Structures are given as C-alpha cells and as structure tokens.
Amino acid sequence: MHLNSLNMSAIIFIFQLILAVILLPFHILYYLGIWGLVLKKAFPLFFSKVIISYNKEMKEHKKTLFSNLSIFGSSKELRLLEIGCGTGANFEFYPKGCRVTCLDINLNFKQFLSKSLAESDHLKFDGFLVASADNMTSVADASMDVVVCTxxxxxxxxxxxxxxxxxxxxKPGGAFFFIEHVASTDESSWISFFQKVLNPTWQLFFDGCSLQKATWKDLDDAKFSELNIRHIMAPTSWRLIKPHIIGYAIK
Structure with a gap:
C-alpha cells in the first residue's frame, strides 16, 4: 500500500465508522452493560472450542518454550502461576510434579478446567483464583518460580x-513466560491495515482483546534483568493474529 499516513488514517476511520453503524445495536448493549454480561457467560464456551485448534497449531512452539521451565524451580517443586488460565490448555506442557495455581478474571472458565485437570495427573494443583492479572493481591510477593501468560x-x-x-x-531469578499476539510491525502490510480497521469490532466480540498491542515495548519498559524474545508469524489460521511474540523474561 502506497497511501500517505493521513489518507490511510482517513480510510481506516471511514471503515471503522461504517462497521460501528452496522453494529450499533451491539455497541448500545455494551454501553448499557448488557453485552458484557452476555460475553462473560458465552466467551468461555467459545474459547474452549477455539483453543483446541490454536493449541494444535502452536504445539511445537509451546513445547520448545516450556522445555526449560524446570530450571527455574528453587526447590524440588516448581511453583507456577498461570494468569488468564482459561481452559488449562497449557497443562500438558508443564513438567511432572509442578505445583500450578490458576488465575482468571472470569469465574465461568472454572467449569472448563475440569477436563484439563482430569488429563493432568502429572501436576499438583494449588487452586483457582478469580482476579485480574493487573491486580493479583491474593498472590503473595516472591511466592512463584514461574508465571505463565499465553x-x-x-x-x-x-x-x-x-x-x-x-x-x-x-521469586528472585524467577521467570515470566509469554506467548502473545501483537500488532504487526510492518505498517505497510494488509495485516496491519485490517488490524487497525477491525480492532474496535474485534474488541467488542472478543471480550476486550486488542489487535494493536505492542507488547514487546512494554516488556522492554518492565526492566526485567534478562529478556529473551522472538517475533514470529504464528502458524494459526486466524490471519489477524499471526504476528506473535514468544519468549521469557527473568526477574
């Protein structure tokens, strides 16, 4: 695409406006607080279906990423906190004997954890916490060897x-493991264009999920002692979320 940034911004705004008009009833329900309640109930069911294909597509990346989890254990038992645990799709990749605490803001995910729990007798589970990942007051300082976010x-x-x-x-020397879809770094690509056009609609239907996060910049700003990060085009069929970052950061 060869349009200048001003023209491109205008085109993106026009498309966003058209979509906003088409989806006006949903926006009204959102501002009334009704749509949020619907999503809170429906999204875990939808996510439980989608995560199956995503996990298959990302399996090799996850196996590689989590292969060194055990080295961060400070004792015989690795204590791991998974934030935004969802349906427990990562459990199969965790080492035997790992003690897992699950945290999610949506209590409705708890019922979908049962299948993953039943299939994960190699792990020990320390509970399910209902909290937002940006305010985990129920988790003690320096209590985890690893935090996972994917x-x-x-x-x-x-x-x-x-x-x-x-x-x-x-804990000091502990690690934060992540797999996140992010904004395309190629501003001239069609993926970047459609991420910008569709972001408001995507957030409306995907429980606030943004297509335009530059999470790699936030990881830099977080000032971990060591940051290991890769940008990849994920092998997922969802083209809008193909740009990913993957890696771990050490406290």
Whole structure:
C-alpha cells in the first residue's frame, strides 16, 4: 500500500465508522452493560472450542518454550502461576510434579478446567483464583518460580501493570513466560491495515482483546534483568493474529 499516513488514517476511520453503524445495536448493549454480561457467560464456551485448534497449531512452539521451565524451580517443586488460565490448555506442557495455581478474571472458565485437570495427573494443583492479572493481591510477593501468560495481555488495558504484578509475585531469578499476539510491525502490510480497521469490532466480540498491542515495548519498559524474545508469524489460521511474540523474561 502506497497511501500517505493521513489518507490511510482517513480510510481506516471511514471503515471503522461504517462497521460501528452496522453494529450499533451491539455497541448500545455494551454501553448499557448488557453485552458484557452476555460475553462473560458465552466467551468461555467459545474459547474452549477455539483453543483446541490454536493449541494444535502452536504445539511445537509451546513445547520448545516450556522445555526449560524446570530450571527455574528453587526447590524440588516448581511453583507456577498461570494468569488468564482459561481452559488449562497449557497443562500438558508443564513438567511432572509442578505445583500450578490458576488465575482468571472470569469465574465461568472454572467449569472448563475440569477436563484439563482430569488429563493432568502429572501436576499438583494449588487452586483457582478469580482476579485480574493487573491486580493479583491474593498472590503473595516472591511466592512463584514461574508465571505463565499465553495469550492474555491483549485483553488487559494496562500491560505494564500486569508485568509489574508478575515481577512482584516472582521469586528472585524467577521467570515470566509469554506467548502473545501483537500488532504487526510492518505498517505497510494488509495485516496491519485490517488490524487497525477491525480492532474496535474485534474488541467488542472478543471480550476486550486488542489487535494493536505492542507488547514487546512494554516488556522492554518492565526492566526485567534478562529478556529473551522472538517475533514470529504464528502458524494459526486466524490471519489477524499471526504476528506473535514468544519468549521469557527473568526477574
């Protein structure tokens, strides 16, 4: 695309306005607080279906990323906190004997954890906490060896607050593992264009999830002692979320 930035911004705004008019009833329900209640109930069911294909597509990336989890254990048992645990799709990748605490803001995900729990007898579970990842007051300071986040911060407005909380609950030398879809770094690409056009609509139907997060910048700003990060085009059929970052940061 060869349009200048002013023209491109105008085109994006026009498309967003058209979509907003078409979807006006949903926006009204959102501002009345009704749509949020519907999503809170319906989204876990939808997510439980989608995550199956996503997990298959990302399996090799997850296996590689989580292969070194055990080295961050400070004792015989690795204590791991998964924030935004959802349906427990990551459990199969965790090492035997790992003690897992699950945290999600949506209590309705708890019922979908049962299948993953039943299939994960190699793990020990320390409970399910209902809280936002940017305000985990129920988790003690320096109590975790590892915090896992895959993907989550797309749905939390303040990414730095999430990272600050992750650092707080990690023990010295502990690690924050992440897989996140992010904004395309190629501003001239069609993916970038459609991410910008569709972001308001995407957030409306995907429980606040943003297509335009530059999470790699927030990780830099969080000032971990070490940051290992890769930008990839994920092998997912959802083209809008192909741009991903993957890696881990050490406290």
């Amino acid at each position: 993907p989550l911060v797309c749905s939390v407005p303040n990414t730095l607050a999430v990272l600050k909380e992750a650092k707080r609950v990690l």
